[in-house]
């Protein structure tokens with residue numbers, strides 16, 4: 260990815276927040292990608308969606324000596340991650356609920372950077388046994404600290420209603436084909452439109468002072 264642009268299509272980084280082998284996150288991200296490819300904003304050239312898989316970033320637990328706020332990165336993995344996030348204009352986060360919150364890998368990835376997140380729009384797709392909203396709520400609070408504007412529409416997928424276990428082998432912890440209810444796609448379409456329009460609005464303010472007075 261290159262640096263975020265002030266013109267041209269909105270580049271949306273689709274961040275896959277779980278990293279474990281057999282994760283459902285890859286299938287959820289595949290569904291988001293498929294719906295996005297049919298979205299008017301993408302078809303019309305106003306937005307592009309690029310997969311950002313945390314499992315491929317290989318970020319260790321935060322090992323930078325200087326807080327990200329100062330942008331003084333010492334490690335190649337941080338500079339690589341900085342280029343990836345800095346190249347996005349906006350984000351869609353795909354996160355499961357792990358014990359009432361987001362996966363440690365996702366929190367760690369957010370903590371690595373600061374300016375690269377600032378003043379960008381994001382949508383959240385959360386999933387879990389109970390829909391994953393507690394993880395989504397935590398993620399929204401975390402993103403607020405790095406000045407990411409989370410759009411109002413969120414997509415919540417429940418393992419009970421939005422995955423099909425009819426072909427699953429008993430006891431298989433990776434089982435379940437993604438099969439979201441119709442209104443989930445409607446919510447995702449709305450969310451993507453909000454991400455694009457908020458991102459354009461935030462681009463228009465780029466370079467203006469963050470605070471007045």
Ligand SMILES: Cc1cc2nc3c(=O)[nH]c(=O)nc-3n(C[C@H](O)[C@H](O)[C@H](O)COP(=O)(O)O)c2cc1C
Pocket residue numbers: 277278279281282283284285355356357358359360386387388389390391
């Ligand atoms: C460590 C761990 C903790 C979990 N905690 C919760 C939870 O608190 N609430 C919930 O609804 N689901 C919970 N789940 C179920 C996950 O949301 C579900 O298995 C989901 O598929 C995990 O995402 P992944 O497959 O992308 O790793 C948990 C799963 C794991 C692995």
